[in-house]
Amino acid sequence: MPDDQALYRGLYRIRRFEETVLNEFSSGLFYGTTHTYLGQEANAVGVLDHLQKEDIVFSNHRCHGHFIAYGGDPRALFAELMGKKTGVTGGRGGSQHIHWKNFYSNGILGSTVPVGTGAALAEKFKDSNAVTIIFLGDGTLGQGVVYESLNLASLWDVPVLFVVENNRIAQTTPIELAVAGEIPPRFNAFGIPTTELNTSDVCEILPTARELIAEIRGEAAPRALILHTHRFGPHSKGDDTRPEEEIKRLHAKHDPIKIHAERLDKNARTIIETEIDAQISEAFDLAKNDPLPAYI
Amino acid sequence: MSTVLESLNTSLHQAMTRDERVYMIGEDLMDPYGGAFKVTRGLSTEFPERVLTTPVSEAGIVGLAGGMALRGLRPVVEIMFGDFITLAADQLINGITKFHWMYNQQVNVPIVVRLPMGGRRGYGPTHSQTLEKLFLGVPGLRVLAPSALGNPGDLLERAILEDDGPVLFVENKLLYLQDIIDPSAEAEFVLISNTTTETYAPTYSLTLRDSPPPILTLTAYGYMAELARAAVLKLAYEHEIFCEMIVLTQLSPFESKTLLPVPLLTSIQRTQRLLTIEEGGITMGWGAEVVARASEAVGDALQSATRVAARDIPIPASVSMEEMVLPSVDTIVQAAKKMV
Known part of the structure; x- marks a missing residue:
């Protein structure tokens, strides 16, 4: 179990990165679009803390938090968002299409689910003992290929953890208009054991994820983890149609940073925040001065 | 065999x-x-x-x-x-x-x-x-x-x-059930296999053995190469139209520098006439791209070009209607005759 300070560092790093992205978008330094992870930080930190070197992560359009929790370099991600040569994928992929070590993301919702399942199956064939984590959201539950993948994962005992981050909203469409019935039975129907957590507390997500990942590694079989969570920011940049009071309420009740901050004394918190603020600010400045690709 | x-x-x-x-x-x-x-x-x-x-x-x-x-x-x-x-x-x-x-x-x-x-x-x-x-x-x-x-x-x-x-x-x-045509055992045609540095997929050129110089280039792939081969014989023996046939095995990407496989380009330069044959629908098809590239690559040397392809309607189940939609030896022969 990592200590509370390390967890806070992990959560706060994502928060500062994403706040910087949203704040600086208007300055014109970033190019294209982005989907921030604000409010969902505890999911990435809680799940990915247990990864071993050989483990694999498939992420989606909202991938910054996953990437940073995986150990990705904030400067390379800033640079990628700015289209710089030093970006994670040299400016080719942008915010949603990055790859580093065993981390892969793609911007087509659901398309990563069969690919991640195949990656996990390959590792099983290779006897590498690797576990693959596939992140998806409530919106992605509308994609048919997800269910083809669940079927394959269960039929062939694929060592994969499906993590559904249910933030109850797909772009602007609330879950009530997009997801019929309940989420867990969609996994149970394929014989995939499913665990549900309704929390923004990293200390609640952490032990559950650890247990599931250990089970997957031991049994070589799939599991699903449904994390009911909250998106504080807009879907991408300025497209939040929810009332401001609603966002304020979410911040007050479900902020993973605030929840975990309670476990640290003020002094320790300030030291961490100052340190991370400086790291993120330095990463941003370095990326800003990095060159754009000169040729293709 | x-x-x-x-x-x-x-x-x-x-x-x-x-x-x-x-x-x-x-x-x-x-x-x-x-x-x-x-x-x-x-x-x-x-x-x-x-x-x-x-x-x-x-x-x-x-x-x-x-x-x-x-x-x-x-x-x-x-x-x-x-x-x-x-x-x-x-x-x-x-x-x-x-x-x-x-x-x-x-x-x-x-x-x-x-x-x-x-x-x-x-x-x-x-x-x-x-x-x-x-x-x-x-x-x-x-x-x-x-x-x-x-x-x-x-x-x-x-x-x-x-x-x-x-x-x-x-x-x-x-x-699937066709016998493979081995270049070394081929009596009727001179069959030459060409490869380039850009791909491992060969391009084949066929001409009738001991025939006069070809005046029309046919290009096809897959099963259409079989129909085109039958058409080449028919054109020669029944209409005295001699053709060179170029069969591609790589459809995409095309050659980046020469635009088309070199054997196809040299054949077009020789005959100045190009007939493309494909089983897919004609509009926005493989033949359209081949003709466009041929035009860009050889300019005025391309005097005429025609596409033979399926009609732009779904493939019917009925055998008689299916034959009306898909290219046949006869449609290839008719198209070739119009070009010379």
């Missing part, structure tokens, strides 16, 4: 023997059935651990194979009828063919997707099409189509074992 089907089946056995990273994935692959067209027959008996018979989930299995390829395996997917590849189009276009480039050349995706395509078996509108034109020009994707010429199995084996990128391998269903 062996058939195209035997050649492909043998090459799959060889590929799986030579490289244990090769996996076969598809619907109904298990023996004794061995795949809808029997191309994979025997594999599940010989390599039970590496042949995965799957649910009916084309998008799922193509995506899955993409993930396996990302992690160092060399999967081969059989799509039972090539028509069903549209179900996996997103996996190919927004994933598999992009990963290498989009992830800044840090990954390879060595996957071969085999597609039995084509009509004249009465399977009707959704099981008879020639849909590869939808995938021609997709960046990062190689589209190959064997004919009965040369060595179709070798082309497949090289795609599986040597190509580090994604390949669509288009197999016309009527080719």
Whole structure:
């Protein structure tokens, strides 16, 4: 179990990165679009803390938090968002299409689910003992290929953890208009054991994820983890149609940073925040001065 | 003498023997059935651990194979009828063919997707099409189509074992039972196989043995090369029109520098007339691209160009109507006669 300070560092790093992205978008330094992870930080930190070197992560359009929790370099991600040569994928992929070590993301919702399942199956064939984590959201539950993948994962005992981050909203469409019935039975129907957590507390997500990942590694079989969570920011940049009071309420009740901050004394918190603020600010400045690709 | 089907089946056995990273994935692959067209027959008996018979989930299995390829395996997917590849189009276009480039050349995706395509078996509108034109020009994707010429199995084996990128391998269903035409044993035609540095897929040129210089270039691929070959004989013996026929086995990408395979360009420069023949629908098709490239490459040397292709309507089930939609030896002969 990592200590509370390390967890806070992990959560706060994502928060500062994403706040910087949203704040600086208007300055014109970033190019294209982005989907921030604000409010969902505890999911990435809680799940990915247990990864071993050989483990694999498939992420989606909202991938910054996953990437940073995986150990990705904030400067390379800033640079990628700015289209710089030093970006994670040299400016080719942008915010949603990055790859580093065993981390892969793609911007087509659901398309990563069969690919991640195949990656996990390959590792099983290779006897590498690797576990693959596939992140998806409530919106992605509308994609048919997800269910083809669940079927394959269960039929062939694929060592994969499906993590559904249910933030109850797909772009602007609330879950009530997009997801019929309940989420867990969609996994149970394929014989995939499913665990549900309704929390923004990293200390609640952490032990559950650890247990599931250990089970997957031991049994070589799939599991699903449904994390009911909250998106504080807009879907991408300025497209939040929810009332401001609603966002304020979410911040007050479900902020993973605030929840975990309670476990640290003020002094320790300030030291961490100052340190991370400086790291993120330095990463941003370095990326800003990095060159754009000169040729293709 | 062996058939195209035997050649492909043998090459799959060889590929799986030579490289244990090769996996076969598809619907109904298990023996004794061995795949809808029997191309994979025997594999599940010989390599039970590496042949995965799957649910009916084309998008799922193509995506899955993409993930396996990302992690160092060399999967081969059989799509039972090539028509069903549209179900996996997103996996190919927004994933598999992009990963290498989009992830800044840090990954390879060595996957071969085999597609039995084509009509004249009465399977009707959704099981008879020639849909590869939808995938021609997709960046990062190689589209190959064997004919009965040369060595179709070798082309497949090289795609599986040597190509580090994604390949669509288009197999016309009527080719399966055709005997392979061995260049060295060919009496009627002079058959020359050409390769370039840009691809391992050969281009073939055929001319009638001891005939006068050709005045028309025909180009085709897959089963249409068989019809075109019959048309070349008919044109020579019944109409005294002598043709050179160029058969491509790589449909996409085209040559980056010369725009078209050199044997095709030199033939066009000689004859100044180009007739393209394909089984897919005529509009926005392979022939249209070949003609455009020929025009760009040789300019005024191209005096006339014509496309023979399927009409732009669904493939009917009825045998009489199917014949009205698809190109035939007669339609090729008629088109050629109009050009000279």
